[in-house]
Amino acid sequence: MAHLLYPHLCEGCRRPLLEQEQVLCLYCVQELPRTGYHHIPDNETAIRFAGRIPFVHATSMAYFTTDGLLQHLLHALKYKGRKDIGYFLGQQLGYDLQAAGIAQTTDLIVPVPLHKKKEAERGYNQSYYIAKGIGAVLGVPVDAMLLQRTRHTESQTLKSREERVQNVSDAFACTAPTNAKHILLCDDVLTTGATLEACAIALSHKNGVQVSLATIGIAID
Numbered sequence: 001m002a003h004l005l006y007p008h009l010c011e012g013c014r015r016p017l018l019e020q021e022q023v024l025c026l027y028c029v030q031e032l033p034r035t036g037y038h039h040i041p042d043n044e045t046a047i048r049f050a051g052r053i054p055f056v057h058a059t060s061m062a063y064f065t066t067d068g069l070l071q072h073l074l075h076a077l078k079y080k081g082r083k084d085i086g087y088f089l090g091q092q093l094g095y096d097l098q099a100a101g102i103a104q105t106t107d108l109i110v111p112v113p114l115h116k117k118k119e120a121e122r123g124y125n126q127s128y129y130i131a132k133g134i135g136a137v138l139g140v141p142v143d144a145m146l147l148q149r150t151r152h153t154e155s156q157t158l159k160s161r162e163e164r165v166q167n168v169s170d171a172f173a174c175t176a177p178t179n180a181k182h183i184l185l186c187d188d189v190l191t192t193g194a195t196l197e198a199c200a201i202a203l204s205h206k207n208g209v210q211v212s213l214a215t216i217g218i219a220i221d
Contacts (some may be wrong), residue, residue, distance in 0.1 A: 011076065011085070012069055022072070023088040032070060032092070033063040034092050035218065038100035045218055048193045053200045056182065057102045057212040061093040064189050064217030074188055074217065078122070083129045089216045090133020090186075097214065098137055106212065108180035109142045112187040112199055113172070116147040130216060131186050140184070147185075147199060148175045172202040182210045189217040 003038075008017045013030030037043035038059045042050075046058040064070050073089065076082040097103040111127035119125050128144050135142045150173050187197055200211045 011073060023085055028069065031093070032061075033065070033068065034096070035060055036060060038096050038102055045190060045213070045215070047066050047188065048163070048218075049200075049213065053197050054204065054211070055200065055213055056105075056210050058214070059097070059100075059102070060190055060215045060218035061089070061096055062217055066221045070217050074126075077126050077129070077188070079086070081123070083124060083126075086126050086129030086188075087136075090130040090135075091137050092133075093130070093186075093214060093216055094134040094137025097134070103138055103140070103184060103212070105182045106138065106140050107182055107183045107189065108146075108178065109138075109140050109184045109186060110199075110203070111142070111144055112148050112185065112195060113144070113147050113149045115151070130188060134186060134214070143176075143178070143180075146174055146176050146178055146183075147202060148173055164192040172196075172199050174202055175204055178206060178209070181208055182212065184212050184214055186214050188215065189216040189219055191219045 008016065010017055010021070010025040010028055012024050012031060015025055017025055035044070043059060049055060049058050062070050064074070073085050077085040077089070111125060111130045111131040114122070114125045125144070128142070131142045133145070134140070148151045151170055151171050183203055185196060185203065187196055190196065196213050200213065203209055203211050
């Protein structure tokens with residue numbers, strides 16, 4: 001009766017989901033524009049960070065385009081309270097990382113943090129739920145307190161690459177101790193990589209810590 005009154009519909013095609021399906025039906029899961037390059041060291045995500053910061057691995061689950069399925073999902077995650085979408089997408093990324101065998105030494109997952117003011121406005125940090133989904137698949141703990149955004153920054157959306165770097169420069173800090181040696185830093189979408197770069201620099205200040213980077217989407221023209 002509950003399903004009849006409040007049917008669970010696929011976020012892609014709007015058809016009723018089967019009992020074992022979540023967020024997307026099996027068909028729409030296959031329609032996600034996955035990158036499929038997790039096993040390639042010099043993939044498109046890694047190239048965007050090459051020479052800027054030291055990292056072990058860098059990868060993205062799917063290509064992000066305006067008005068595409070992934071854009072629809074991430075918009076609902078960020079602005080419509082759909083935390084379940086973040087967890088689901090995190091699981092999908094986790095399965096890809098697991099299959100590629102590139103997260104075997106990861107001992108901690110850290111989401112890119114929001115400033116307290118921004119998180120209070122939204123009610124949650126979307127990257128935290130992505131991290132939780134990844135962690136559930138990989139069996140790796142998530143620490144949302146290790147990395148903090150120390151100052152409120154302007155939106156990155158309309159800024160150039162140089163403006164984005166300047167906007168988030170010194171905007172993050174590690175505020176808690178950690179025994180982790182290999183941290184997976186995760187976020188929703190990679191554009192220029194300025195935010196992830198600033199976060200990775202802050203994490204690298206911890207002695208002996210290595211950083212890998214993973215995002216749900218990578219923006220393309």
